[in-house]
Amino acid sequence: xAGEAFAIAVERWPVDSVPPSPGAWLTxxxxxxxxxxxxxxxxxxxxxxxxxxxxxxxxxxxxxxxxRLRLVFTCCHPTLAIEARVALTLRIVGGLTVPEIARAFxxxxxxxxxxxxxxxxxxxxxxIPYHVPSRxxxxxxxxxxxxxxxLIFNEGYLASDPRRRRSAAT
Amino acid sequence: xxxxxxxxxxxxxxxxxxxxEMAAIDVFNEQLLADGHxxxxxxxxxxxxxxxxxxxxxxxxxTDGPYVETKEYVAGFWIIQAPHLDVALRLATxxxxxxxxxxxxxxxxxx
Numbered sequence: 675x676a677g678e679a680f681a682i683a684v685e686r687w688p689v690d691s692v693p694p695s696p697g698a699w700l701t702x703x704x705x706x707x708x709x710x711x712x713x714x715x716x717x718x719x720x721x722x723x724x725x726x727x728x729x730x731x732x733x734x735x736x737x738x739x740x741x742r743l744r745l746v747f748t749c750c751h752p753t754l755a756i757e758a759r760v761a762l763t764l765r766i767v768g769g770l771t772v773p774e775i776a777r778a779f780x781x782x783x784x785x786x787x788x789x790x791x792x793x794x795x796x797x798x799x800x801x802i803p804y805h806v807p808s809r810x811x812x813x814x815x816x817x818x819x820x821x822x823x824x825l826i827f828n829e830g831y832l833a834s835d836p837r838r839r840r841s842a843a844t
Numbered sequence: 845x846x847x848x849x850x851x852x853x854x855x856x857x858x859x860x861x862x863x864x865e866m867a868a869i870d871v872f873n874e875q876l877l878a879d880g881h882x883x884x885x886x887x888x889x890x891x892x893x894x895x896x897x898x899x900x901x902x903x904x905x906x907t908d909g910p911y912v913e914t915k916e917y918v919a920g921f922w923i924i925q926a927p928h929l930d931v932a933l934r935l936a937t938x939x940x941x942x943x944x945x946x947x948x949x950x951x952x953x954x955x
Contacts, residue, residue: 753929800951801847803928811930 727766727804728794742767744804750819751802758793759822765790768826846925848883848952849932853945855919858890865944872942876924881935887920919945923952 727748749763761779764770770778776786796802807815861869876882891910898905910917922939926932929951936949 751929753933800932801928803930807930811934 727797744806746819747806747815748797748802748804750815750822751797752814752818753800753802754793754796756821756825758789758796759818760825761786761789762793763822764826846927847932847954848923848925849936850948850950850952851922851924851936851939852918852948852950853920853939853943854916854948855945856916861887861943865942868942868944872939875938876922876935881924881926881931883923883925885920885922888918891917918948 727745745767746763749766750759754762757779761775764775764778765772772787772790773783775790776783779786806812873882873885876885891913894910896907896909896911898907920943924932924935926935932949932951936947940947
């Protein structure tokens with residue numbers, strides 16, 4: 675399942691190193707999911723997806739791969755500033771707490787909380803859709819996701835630096 | 845259910861659209877109409893033709909000129925309707941290409 679693949683990637687890429695073609699992996703995965711999209715979205719309404727993003731304590735989404743992939747594309751939307759995308763992805767998809775993300779960015783917790791709140795408000799106000807992008811938008815949208823992944827893995831937010839290491843409980 | 849968006853055309857020169865740009869804008873407008881995205885559009889006279897009106901007190905106050913002097917200003921606009929932001933983004937990108945200017949995309953508040 676695509677979402678499971680992403681979850682595994684988030685855990686394993688810092689250890690195994692990023693695969694040679696992360697873009698190809700993401701595109702292939704997203705294409706497959708895009709074909710299934712119509713059927714799946716009938717099951718998961720927009721309201722449910724909005725609740726997942728807007729709630730402060732996202733429900734565990736590990737078991738539902740399609741939702742996770744859609745959330746990745748939503749959190750990495752190109753109309754959000756790159757810092758907002760990274761923070762939102764770590765919070766919504768990665769499940770990190772605001773204090774953990776603030777520590778990783780070396781910013782104040784209140785500032786990080788505001789950054790995430792504003793990003794969620796923009797998603798709602800501008801009606802950023804909760805779906806895997808259409809075929810024509812996919813290349814540029816995958817680029818946007820890769821930019822976020824690059825920052826997450828290369829800037830050391832999940833690095834081996836013990837000061838920034840996520841708690842073992844996650 | 846369609847949402848409405850304002851696409852403002854930004855410019856920092858007094859140059860009006862060239863003939864080629866006007867032709868391209870016409871093509872874009874016709875596509876907007878055909879696809880059901882058109883709500884309204886227009887070109888704006890230069891900021892020097894603007895007047896600021898304060899009618900809050902008993903005596904209205906008129907001030908010659910735009911409300912703020914800026915290097916970059918709005919030269920025209922489209923109001924479009926689209927189901928969600930990804931469609932609006934695609935249309936705004938096309939609009940920017942066709943009028944050969946930067947644009948600002950902004951959602952209208954729900955009526």
